[in-house]
Amino acid sequence: MQWEIVIGLEIHTQLATASKIFSGAPTKYGAAPNSQASLVDLGYPGVLPVLNRQAVIMAIKFGLATGCKIAPRSVFARKNYFYPDLPKGYQISQYELPIVHDGHIQIALSDGMSKTIRITRAHLEEDAGKSLHEDFKGLSGIDLNRAGTPLLEIVSQPDLRSTAEAGAYMRKIHTLVRYLDISDGNMQEGSFRCDANVSVRPMGKRELGTRTELKNLNSFRFVEKAIEIEAQRQIDVLEGGGTIRQETRLYDPDRNETRTMRSKEEANDYRYFPDPDLLPVRIEPALIDEVAATLPELPDRKLERFVRAYALSGYDAGVLTAQRALADYFEAVVASSRGGAKLAANWVMGELTAALNRDGLEIGSTRVAAAALGALLDKIADGTISGKIAKEVFEAVWNGEGSVEEVIVKRGLVQISDSARIDALVDDVIGANPAQVEQYRAGKTQVLGFLVGQVMKASGGKANPQQVNDALRRKLGAPP
Amino acid sequence: MHKQTLAQVAGDLRARRVSATELTRHFLERIERFDGELNAFITVTKDRALEHAALADRRLAKGDATPLTGIPIAHKDIFCTAGVKTSCGSRMLDNFVAPYDATIVERLQNAGAIVLGKTNMDEFAMGSSNETSYYGPVRNPWDRDLVPGGSSGGSAAAVAARLVVAATGTDTGGSIRQPAALSGITGIKPTYGRVSRSGMIAFASSLDQAGTLTQTAEDAALLLEVMAGFDERDSTSLDEPVPRYSQLVNEPWEKITIGVPENFFDDGLDPDNAAALRAALAEFEKLGARLKSLRLDHIHLSVPAYYVVAPAEASSNLSRFDGVRYGYQAEDAIKDDLMTFYMRNRGQGFGPEVKRRILTGTYVLSAGYFDAYYLQAQKARQLISDDFARAFAQVDIVAGPTTPAPAFGIGQKTGDPIQMYLNDIYTIGANLAGLPAMSLPCGFVRGLPVGLQLIGPHLSEARLLKAAHHLQRVTDWHQRIPGGYG
Numbered sequence: 001m002q003w004e005i006v007i008g009l010e011i012h013t014q015l016a017t018a019s020k021i022f023s024g025a026p027t028k029y030g031a032a033p034n035s036q037a038s039l040v041d042l043g044y045p046g047v048l049p050v051l052n053r054q055a056v057i058m059a060i061k062f063g064l065a066t067g068c069k070i071a072p073r074s075v076f077a078r079k080n081y082f083y084p085d086l087p088k089g090y091q092i093s094q095y096e097l098p099i100v101h102d103g104h105i106q107i108a109l110s111d112g113m114s115k116t117i118r119i120t121r122a123h124l125e126e127d128a129g130k131s132l133h134e135d136f137k138g139l140s141g142i143d144l145n146r147a148g149t150p151l152l153e154i155v156s157q158p159d160l161r162s163t164a165e166a167g168a169y170m171r172k173i174h175t176l177v178r179y180l181d182i183s184d185g186n187m188q189e190g191s192f193r194c195d196a197n198v199s200v201r202p203m204g205k206r207e208l209g210t211r212t213e214l215k216n217l218n219s220f221r222f223v224e225k226a227i228e229i230e231a232q233r234q235i236d237v238l239e240g241g242g243t244i245r246q247e248t249r250l251y252d253p254d255r256n257e258t259r260t261m262r263s264k265e266e267a268n269d270y271r272y273f274p275d276p277d278l279l280p281v282r283i284e285p286a287l288i289d290e291v292a293a294t295l296p297e298l299p300d301r302k303l304e305r306f307v308r309a310y311a312l313s314g315y316d317a318g319v320l321t322a323q324r325a326l327a328d329y330f331e332a333v334v335a336s337s338r339g340g341a342k343l344a345a346n347w348v349m350g351e352l353t354a355a356l357n358r359d360g361l362e363i364g365s366t367r368v369a370a371a372a373l374g375a376l377l378d379k380i381a382d383g384t385i386s387g388k389i390a391k392e393v394f395e396a397v398w399n400g401e402g403s404v405e406e407v408i409v410k411r412g413l414v415q416i417s418d419s420a421r422i423d424a425l426v427d428d429v430i431g432a433n434p435a436q437v438e439q440y441r442a443g444k445t446q447v448l449g450f451l452v453g454q455v456m457k458a459s460g461g462k463a464n465p466q467q468v469n470d471a472l473r474r475k476l477g478a479p480p
Numbered sequence: 481m482h483k484q485t486l487a488q489v490a491g492d493l494r495a496r497r498v499s500a501t502e503l504t505r506h507f508l509e510r511i512e513r514f515d516g517e518l519n520a521f522i523t524v525t526k527d528r529a530l531e532h533a534a535l536a537d538r539r540l541a542k543g544d545a546t547p548l549t550g551i552p553i554a555h556k557d558i559f560c561t562a563g564v565k566t567s568c569g570s571r572m573l574d575n576f577v578a579p580y581d582a583t584i585v586e587r588l589q590n591a592g593a594i595v596l597g598k599t600n601m602d603e604f605a606m607g608s609s610n611e612t613s614y615y616g617p618v619r620n621p622w623d624r625d626l627v628p629g630g631s632s633g634g635s636a637a638a639v640a641a642r643l644v645v646a647a648t649g650t651d652t653g654g655s656i657r658q659p660a661a662l663s664g665i666t667g668i669k670p671t672y673g674r675v676s677r678s679g680m681i682a683f684a685s686s687l688d689q690a691g692t693l694t695q696t697a698e699d700a701a702l703l704l705e706v707m708a709g710f711d712e713r714d715s716t717s718l719d720e721p722v723p724r725y726s727q728l729v730n731e732p733w734e735k736i737t738i739g740v741p742e743n744f745f746d747d748g749l750d751p752d753n754a755a756a757l758r759a760a761l762a763e764f765e766k767l768g769a770r771l772k773s774l775r776l777d778h779i780h781l782s783v784p785a786y787y788v789v790a791p792a793e794a795s796s797n798l799s800r801f802d803g804v805r806y807g808y809q810a811e812d813a814i815k816d817d818l819m820t821f822y823m824r825n826r827g828q829g830f831g832p833e834v835k836r837r838i839l840t841g842t843y844v845l846s847a848g849y850f851d852a853y854y855l856q857a858q859k860a861r862q863l864i865s866d867d868f869a870r871a872f873a874q875v876d877i878v879a880g881p882t883t884p885a886p887a888f889g890i891g892q893k894t895g896d897p898i899q900m901y902l903n904d905i906y907t908i909g910a911n912l913a914g915l916p917a918m919s920l921p922c923g924f925v926r927g928l929p930v931g932l933q934l935i936g937p938h939l940s941e942a943r944l945l946k947a948a949h950h951l952q953r954v955t956d957w958h959q960r961i962p963g964g965y966g
Contacts, residue, residue, distance in 0.1 A: 043805065044580075044805075045573065045578070045682075045806075046560045046582060046677075046678065046679040046680055047678070047713075048713060048714050050712065050713065051715065080795075080799060080845070082799065084802075084818070087800060087804075088799060088800045089800050089802065090799055142804070271796070271845035271847075271850075273792060273845055273850070276686035276793055277715065278715050
């Protein structure tokens with residue numbers, strides 16, 4: 001039987017506010033345990049939450065960027081359960097009335113088409129602390145630094161039909177929150193995590209199958225692998241005549257399997273009710289306008305513009321606009337050089353990206369500034385150096401050996417475009433390779449490449465390849 | 481000097497007829513002498529009080545004192561006080577020393593009031609008799625076999641027996657007004673949000689409100705104008721200017737209309753209480769007030785609605801008391817598995833009334849019951865608010881009983897929670913509607929004080945206090961001191 005996978009994602013993205021959502025404690029990652037928790041975060045008697053306005057503004061930004069409705073009135077509710085890393089015994093979240101709802105984003109499919117994924121809602125909530133089960137001799141340690149960190153939980157409709165779509169959706173949301181500057185999206189630090197609701201159904205059937213929820217998938221790769229393995233498990237169960245139990249499952253990346261965490265029967269009754277310590281959040285149209293005015297150009301719009309204004313392929317434009325900083329870098333290169341957008345795109349996606357990846361750097365920490373790359377491309381465009389030499393120059397600049405100009409001069413890399421010098425080099429090569437010349441003249445024209453290579457080698461790679469080509473053809477004469 | 485009101489003592493302090501240190505010593509001696517029999521205090525902060533009194537005397541000498549500088553007061557042990565045990569009447573917090581001051585504690589301290597100690601209370605403010613306290617019942621100074629009312633019973637008894645000049649309290653369903661009535665003093669619960677809840681250990685957040693227990697309405701005005709006002713630490717506190725209550729109460733009487741809900745005077749009310757109340761209302765008429773009969777049609781829903789909403793919020797508010805970060809931890813509990821750890825800490829740390837309300841609250845919020853209980857209760861709450869809104873379209877103040885009868889015996893109602901809960905039948909409405917309300921002495925029945933309750937529209941504290949002050953200028957019920965404490 002043919003099966004269809006149905007996936008909905010719940011993405012928890014940590015908002016990049018300076019302080020926590022309901023207290024003034026800082027949100028910085030990696031501090032000594034329990035050094036960034038105020039009395040509010042610790043759930044002391046008598047303390048009260050006060051909403052961080054910055055978190056509200058960030059949620060509005062996300063809502064505007066995804067075509068969501070911004071609720072004029074949303075309500076914080078308490079989600080009650082006991083756990084040592086949940087100091088108050090409840091999490092302040094939003095339940096019936098989220099701050100933004102009913103939006104959508106576009107994802108690109110592998111066949112070049114795009115697909116609309118509906119966003120049910122995105123709501124504000126506080127994160128819990130961390131339980132540390134190792135290093136305490138059978139006891140558990142609690143670190144409450146993360147308690148009270150603002151999260152935006154983004155819930156999609158079950159519109160995703162494959163692991164690839166789920167991955168594309170997650171990447172798109174990741175791109176978006178970073179564009180909006182509302183999250184650093186750092187997955188290692190847990191700033192961007194995902195739960196997946198997965199079910200399968202016979203292809204063509206409308207009714208949804210029983211779903212399971214996969215918890216805490218904290219990398220793109222894990223999301224795809226976990227869904228893949230879980231969907232296959234469900235298919236195996238169903239094809240074996242079994243039924244799927246609604247439950248929460250945990251993905252184990254070491255064994256690449258999912259296993260039961262808790263069944264529906266064991267699920268908590270969270271006893272949600274409106275938090276009486278917080279007033280409903282009221283958002284006036286004026287505030288929405290104010291926030292809208294601060295929105296950057298969004299990835300879809302930027303992609304369209306890159307295709308149109310720079311005559312790039314959709315693929316190239318997609319790669320360049322996946323990160324706002326990369327797109328900005330690309331545009332700065334284009335603006336600072338006469339080499340043209342295509343050349344700039346190739347270099348940004350090629351040498352630059354490779355160097356960043358090799359050294360594990362973000363675009364913000366690049367060692368070749370946009371202006372420097374622009375200068376380098378100018379040297380290619382005006383024939384000062386060849387593309388091949390340019391790569392050498394790029395490496396040298398990356399390694400801090402000086403500016404583009406300095407490296408070219410210091411290493412004597414200026415391209416040889418003087419035709420007399422090139423003719424001399426060509427004559428030497430013709431004289432030294434009579435057999436190949438013979439073959440060429442006999443019609444084996446592929447030999448030209450060998451001869452060009454010999455000239456380039458003799459010139460230390462500096463001869464203008466086009467001129468070498470032309471001179472060889474001229475001197476060898478047209479093949480019969 | 482303990483027979484004087486706060487206003488009088490303040491006058492003496494500023495005229496240097498008495499020093500803050502003398503006053504503090506005098507009241508500390510009274511606490512030492514009488515509190516063994518009353519059990520009004522959980523903690524007496526003698527040394528700290530004397531230090532603060534010395535500071536107050538310096539301030540008085542320099543002439544930068546406020547009317548509260550040097551006034552000996554006590555805080556209900558529900559308010560966090562930095563460096564001092566804050567127990568909330570519970571074993572759960574018997575070892576808890578608050579690391580910060582509640583906003584009202586801070587404001588009163590800045591004004592120069594001297595805190596003599598922390599008063600006994602029903603555990604987590606859950607009770608109407610002060611019998612649920614981990615520290616034992618408080619006794620009523622008018623008759624020590626009787627309860628002083630609750631949950632602010634320690635504050636009420638301390639003021640009634642003149643162990644302090646005034647005290648703070650909290651009122652979730654009547655916890656200031658009911659003990660004020662049963663102890664023969666004046667108590668006010670302001671409008672919800674008028675006084676910050678920051679640092680006040682939460683019972684039912686949408687109902688809790690801090691207020692005062694004093695001898696007179698004028699004293700209440702002096703305290704309230706310092707305690708009230710917006711606090712950025714409490715999102716539900718009202719950002720409205722605070723009137724100068726102590727000046728406003730002394731302005732000339734205006735003709736007001738007082739609404740009397742006839743259904744407050746039905747069979748549930750002790751006939752002798754009813755007679756005392758009618759007599760007090762007649763005094764208002766003599767002052768020139770017009771009385772108007774009215775009905776509050778949905779007030780019978782107040783007790784059932786309250787006993788859904790308050791436990792629901794409490795069940796969540798009290799979840800933080802788990803023995804992980806502070807508070808009671810059962811012996812060797814850390815060696816148990818997590819569930820046993822919780823059960824032992826909470827099972828041993830909380831008393832039976834608190835457990836009863838946590839269970840009730842958990843039940844009414846549970847899946848399948850939420851709509852039938854919590855949502856219905858919210859609807860009832862709205863109906864009660866609407867009743868009051870209609871009443872205040874016609875009258876300035878609603879007046880009636882604070883309690884159904886005078887103080888009852890210790891142990892008399894502990895076996896029957898419903899009887900105990902019905903003691904708050906007249907007071908709960910104001911909490912559900914968020915309205916200011918107060919109780920003031922209005923006579924005696926069988927030698928025990930009776931309270932008259934005044935309820936006003938939102939932010940009408942000045943109106944209530946002024947009416948009460950004018951009544952107290954022509955009556956002397958509030959000046960009576962229980963036998964043995966004069």
